[in-house]
Amino acid sequence: MDKQHWNGKKNMHIADGILTWQWSIAWYIVALFFVAIGARKIAQTRKANPAYMSILALMGAAVFVISVWHIPVAFAGTSSHPNGTALAAIIIGPLATAAITSIVLFFQAFLGHGGITSLGANLISLGVVGGFVGISIYMLLKKLGASVWLAAGVAGFVGDLSTYACTALQLAVSLNPTSIGQHWEIYMLGYLPTQIPLAILEFAFTAAAVQYIQVHRPEILTWWRGIPAIAGAPTVSSKPSEPKLSNPKRHRIDRFTKYVLITMTLMVAIMLVSTYVGVNVFGGKMGGTDSSVASGGFSFLTHYTMVDEYVVFTIGGAAGGLVVGYLLPSVFGQLSKRKEEKQTV
Amino acid sequence: MNKRGKSAQMQAEVEEGKSSLAEEPKTGSVLHRFDARIKFICAIVAVFGAVALTHSEFAVIPIIVCVVLVIFARASLKSYFKRLLYPLSIALVVAVVQLFTGTTVVATIPYLGWHIYSQGIAFAILIFARVLAAASILNLLITITPMETLMDSLSWFRVPSVILDTMMLMYRYISVVSEEKARIYKAQESRCGYTKSVSVVRKLGNYGTVGGMLLVKSFDRALKVGDAMVSRGYTGTSSLFSYSTKKMAKKDIAIGVIVVLAVVALLLADLGII
Numbered sequence: 376m377d378k379q380h381w382n383g384k385k386n387m388h389i390a391d392g393i394l395t396w397q398w399s400i401a402w403y404i405v406a407l408f409f410v411a412i413g414a415r416k417i418a419q420t421r422k423a424n425p426a427y428m429s430i431l432a433l434m435g436a437a438v439f440v441i442s443v444w445h446i447p448v449a450f451a452g453t454s455s456h457p458n459g460t461a462l463a464a465i466i467i468g469p470l471a472t473a474a475i476t477s478i479v480l481f482f483q484a485f486l487g488h489g490g491i492t493s494l495g496a497n498l499i500s501l502g503v504v505g506g507f508v509g510i511s512i513y514m515l516l517k518k519l520g521a522s523v524w525l526a527a528g529v530a531g532f533v534g535d536l537s538t539y540a541c542t543a544l545q546l547a548v549s550l551n552p553t554s555i556g557q558h559w560e561i562y563m564l565g566y567l568p569t570q571i572p573l574a575i576l577e578f579a580f581t582a583a584a585v586q587y588i589q590v591h592r593p594e595i596l597t598w599w600r601g602i603p604a605i606a607g608a609p610t611v612s613s614k615p616s617e618p619k620l621s622n623p624k625r626h627r628i629d630r631f632t633k634y635v636l637i638t639m640t641l642m643v644a645i646m647l648v649s650t651y652v653g654v655n656v657f658g659g660k661m662g663g664t665d666s667s668v669a670s671g672g673f674s675f676l677t678h679y680t681m682v683d684e685y686v687v688f689t690i691g692g693a694a695g696g697l698v699v700g701y702l703l704p705s706v707f708g709q710l711s712k713r714k715e716e717k718q719t720v
Numbered sequence: 721m722n723k724r725g726k727s728a729q730m731q732a733e734v735e736e737g738k739s740s741l742a743e744e745p746k747t748g749s750v751l752h753r754f755d756a757r758i759k760f761i762c763a764i765v766a767v768f769g770a771v772a773l774t775h776s777e778f779a780v781i782p783i784i785v786c787v788v789l790v791i792f793a794r795a796s797l798k799s800y801f802k803r804l805l806y807p808l809s810i811a812l813v814v815a816v817v818q819l820f821t822g823t824t825v826v827a828t829i830p831y832l833g834w835h836i837y838s839q840g841i842a843f844a845i846l847i848f849a850r851v852l853a854a855a856s857i858l859n860l861l862i863t864i865t866p867m868e869t870l871m872d873s874l875s876w877f878r879v880p881s882v883i884l885d886t887m888m889l890m891y892r893y894i895s896v897v898s899e900e901k902a903r904i905y906k907a908q909e910s911r912c913g914y915t916k917s918v919s920v921v922r923k924l925g926n927y928g929t930v931g932g933m934l935l936v937k938s939f940d941r942a943l944k945v946g947d948a949m950v951s952r953g954y955t956g957t958s959s960l961f962s963y964s965t966k967k968m969a970k971k972d973i974a975i976g977v978i979v980v981l982a983v984v985a986l987l988l989a990d991l992g993i994i
Contacts, residue, residue, distance in 0.1 A: 390807035391858070392850030393814050396772045410883075418882040425956035426946025432889030433942035434935065436897045439890065441931045444901070466935060478887045482894075485862035487806030487855055491764060492771050546814060550847075551821060558817065565813040576924065583928020584935065592936045 388483065388497045389542060391490030398549040403495030406477070409503050413474030430598070431467060435475040438463040441584075442479070457577045460501050461509025461534030465527060465585060468599035469506045476502025500541035509534030521635065523596075524586035531581030535574040539566045639696025646692035749793045751864040755968055756873035758976035762983075763861040769983040770853035776842075778990045779849035786856035795863045803859050804852065811851040815844035867891060875961035885958055893938075901934050 442459030516526035543562035551558035822837025
């Protein structure tokens with residue numbers, strides 16, 4: 376096997392033999408709960424609408440194919456594949472994603488990706504955490520008024536990072552029960568070189584894929600919510616909607632997205648520059664902050680390393696940018712409203 | 721390697737998930753004819769046995785047994801070993817972390833000052849051995865059992881029909897969708913979607929467009945297929961599974977019991993009881 380081929384096989388699925396058998400069973404029990412709910416929901420919908428099965432299977436197969444597609448990550452010098460669970464949750468719903476992920480992981484176990492005893496653990500991190508976090512972020516941002524591509528992109532990004540954070544936690548809990556917090560961070564650091572580029576890839580890929588669907592067939596993004604679950608209800612219409620040849624709004628960025636992008640970029644840049652200056656000019660990590668946090672009972676944070684500071688501040692900056700981006704339009708709106716009132720008076 | 725070659729290789733990698741699963745066993749050895757349900761039970765018991773091992777030297781036994789059985793089944797050793805390499809990527813991350821856990825220092829990394837512990841080395845080797853042993857067992861199972869038969873055998877274990885139906889349909893459509901994706905990608909590539917002059921951001925956008933297009937096309941196809949299935953009397957359940965009622969041969973059961981007992985004996989030996 377050549378080097379490129381080997382590099383292309385980076386995956387975060389936990390293989391058989393890594394987790395202890397007690398934890399393997401425990402994760403199976405938790406995973407079964409979600410698969411059972413997902414399967415029940417599929418069964419109910421199938422009863423009402425048998426054609427649902429073909430849609431679910433084909434969309435599931437499409438998500439599977441996308442999730443094993445190795446895309447070159449230029450800045451990491453390797454290729455990686457998107458998780459696809461955030462995308463799957465947006466397209467087929469989070470519960471169906473849990474059921475479909477169990478099937479996908481079963482197939483992948485025989486290809487050396489993941490395993491049979493670790494299927495439960497992998498299902499929780501990929502299908503449940505990745506899917507539910509992804510769809511929650513997507514719906515939250517959509518509700519806040521973000522454009523579809525941004526909501527999908529952030530969902531992909533956060534869904535990917537949450538999946539690997541969960542996998543790292545599963546490893547720490549199983550293998551290093553005496554120092555879970557410390558080892559959780561160490562495993563996360565171990566994943567960092569591959570997962571950060573992968574999360575960026577997931578952002579771009581999910582954003583572009585969902586944007587394409589939004590422009591050409593927006594009903595795909597909502598069909599799983601509109602499937603009738605009552606027997607006798609009309610089946611999914613086979614009549615495809617007219618494709619929109621040109622969308623005048625396609626290249627326009629709404630006000631919220633604009634503010635979010637600007638504030639996120641600014642805050643992340645400020646955070647990273649400050650961290651760099653703090654670490655390299657003034658030296659060391661923020662010991663004072665660490666010890667004060669530790670005295671409050673959060674000893675987990677005392678273990679964090681230099682690299683963690685960059686990661687924590689980047690995530691903090693991005694989250695701060697989102698909040699500020701949400702608040703700014705309303706602040707400016709109020710200001711302009713007062714100005715108008717003054718002018719009227 | 722030129723661009724076209726790289727692209728072809730990438731395509732091959734993309735397709736690998738599908739092609740490896742769809743790989744039909746070429747020979748009809750005794751192992752191939754063995755009851756799929758017993759093979760599945762034996763494999764699961766053996767994998768759990770491998771995971772529960774506490775001594776790395778005992779994990780070598782299933783690895784050797786699997787290689788011998790692959791040779792006996794006249795299956796491709798190349799693809800067998802190729803599939804064994806994949807799980808090692810995560811095993812490597814986990815094993816490296818374990819090196820720095822323990823109490824007895826055996827070495828210190830120069831400049832960094834990090835200690836490597838003897839207990840950590842032993843645990844890292846054990847994890848590696850367990851991963852290899854478990855992967856070998858599953859690898860052997862899929863080498864001697866077609867995926868369709870394996871899915872069929874799951875009906876005997878009372879796996880819900882909704883999961884099995886979705887699994888069967890998905891398995892069928894993975895190859896269809898893969899071909900569709902390869903076609904769309906090729907069309908986009910031929911329109912200079914991935915040339916050197918195209919920026920990284922644009923390329924990622926192009927990959928995303930292929931994904932979106934694939935989902936749109938799959939949705940359209942699914943609507944047509946769904947309508948066609950319903951018009952032919954499909955009610956949501958299929959009766960494709962033959963193993964749910966099929967009886968097991970006594971000889972196969974006896975061999976299965978022997979394998980399970982061998983796994984139990986291995987575990988007892990590992991624990992020092994026998």
